[in-house]
Amino acid sequence: MSPRPAVVTGLAAEPALVAISLSWDSLGFDPLIDHYRVYGLAGETAPDTADESALLAKTVYPRFRHTGLDVAGETWTYAVLAVTDAGERGEASSPVTADSEPSVTATGTPVATIGDFDGRTLEHLLAPASYAQIPERFPDALIEYTDGTDAPGEAWPYLLPGPGDAWAGSTAYRARWTVTLEGAPSEDHDLALWLVDTTRLGGLLRIAANGEHITALELPIGATRGSREGDATVPGTPLRRALLELPVPAAVLQAGQNVIELELAEGGWVAWDALGLFARA
Numbered sequence: 001m002s003p004r005p006a007v008v009t010g011l012a013a014e015p016a017l018v019a020i021s022l023s024w025d026s027l028g029f030d031p032l033i034d035h036y037r038v039y040g041l042a043g044e045t046a047p048d049t050a051d052e053s054a055l056l057a058k059t060v061y062p063r064f065r066h067t068g069l070d071v072a073g074e075t076w077t078y079a080v081l082a083v084t085d086a087g088e089r090g091e092a093s094s095p096v097t098a099d100s101e102p103s104v105t106a107t108g109t110p111v112a113t114i115g116d117f118d119g120r121t122l123e124h125l126l127a128p129a130s131y132a133q134i135p136e137r138f139p140d141a142l143i144e145y146t147d148g149t150d151a152p153g154e155a156w157p158y159l160l161p162g163p164g165d166a167w168a169g170s171t172a173y174r175a176r177w178t179v180t181l182e183g184a185p186s187e188d189h190d191l192a193l194w195l196v197d198t199t200r201l202g203g204l205l206r207i208a209a210n211g212e213h214i215t216a217l218e219l220p221i222g223a224t225r226g227s228r229e230g231d232a233t234v235p236g237t238p239l240r241r242a243l244l245e246l247p248v249p250a251a252v253l254q255a256g257q258n259v260i261e262l263e264l265a266e267g268g269w270v271a272w273d274a275l276g277l278f279a280r281a
Contacts, residue, residue: 002086003031011080013098017243019067020076020098026062027082034085038064039092040078046095047079066100067241071117073102104190104245108278111189112147112179114156115274119241121196121230124158124272128230131159131269135168143175159227159271162264164201177260179277184255187280188247191260193217194273195242197226203267205244209260212252217244219267226271241273248277 010025027033039054041047047054056078057064066076079092105117121127126134134157135141145155160175161168191207191214203219222240226232232239248260260277264270 002084002088004088005031005033005082005084005090007091008036008080008082008093011078011093011096013078013096015098015101016065017101017245018069018071018103019065020069020100021063021065022078022080022096023063024080024093031088032085033060033082034087035060036062036064036080036082037089038078038080040066040076042074042076044075044077044097046077049079049081049092069100071103071106073100073106075099103243104192104278105276108190108280111181111277111279112177113274113276114145114147114177115152115272117192117194117274117276119196119232119273121158121226121271121273124152124156125154127158129228131157131161131227132167134159134161138173141169141171141173143173144178145175146178147180156272158230159269160262160264161269162201162203162267164199164203164266164268168269172263172265174264175262177262177275179258179260181253181255181258185250185253185279188250189253190278190280191246191248192274192276192278193244193246193262194275195219195222195226195244196230196232196271196273197224197239198222198242198270199224199268201268203270204265205270206263206265207246207261208263209248209252210254210258214248214252215246216265217246219270224268227269230271232273
């Protein structure tokens with residue numbers, strides 16, 4: 001009879017934005033591990049690993065990222081067990097409980113938005129696949145959008161090209177978003193940049209407000225499919241969503257018009273889901 005695998009140890013959970021990342025100690029090769037089974041249950045009760053309805057994933061790696069959680073945040077409890085190449089199941093790990101980080105789209109008050117935070121590009125200009133027209137529509141590699149005047153389907157293209165995009169002239173495109181505030185804010189705001197996909201080149205997105213540099217975000221590696229597919233909510237989609245959220249210091253904002261500038265300085269395009277500036281509750 002083949003030996004049973006050892007108990008999985010070192011299970012740890014790390015909160016992430018609308019997600020929870022799990023990791024554990026690898027069991028090695030004696031006996032040979034075919035895969036790990038990750039079980040989870042919403043709340044603080046440990047999942048029953050005999051109940052396959054609690055199975056979240058099977059993976060050959062000692063890690064798993066539980067994505068697609070509620071934007072307001074969720075609590076989950078997890079356990080992991082190993083299965084050998086002979087089909088022998090080990091005992092479950094000790095359970096671990098963690099909370100996902102809520103999104104500012106749930107905790108904040110929207111000041112201005114472009115698009116819907118729904119995992120789709122479809123409400124934006126030229127979506128879902130007419131990217132070749134972007135250089136013709138924006139020959140200066142500059143996209144300008146005014147909140148309250150412009151609409152996503154008329155003025156905000158679904159892709160922001162970068163230097164890695166030969167079809168767009170290998171140019172660092174900029175987007176300038178004008179937002180009007182009634183008064184100078186006394187507290188920091190938050191900027192949500194949700195992406196449906198990025199390219200295999202990754203990239204660097206520089207962000208400024210009223211001419212003041214805020215940060216440069218390193219973009220994750222994507223599936224390079226968002227230029228032709230616009231719905232990341234379809235089951236089995238290859239699109240790789242990225243939810244990017246960052247603080248905007250009150251000191252760089254002012255009463256009246258504010259210009260938020262996004263420059264894709266390195267890498268390939270980003271495919272927009274939605275953007276939003278949020279006041280903190």
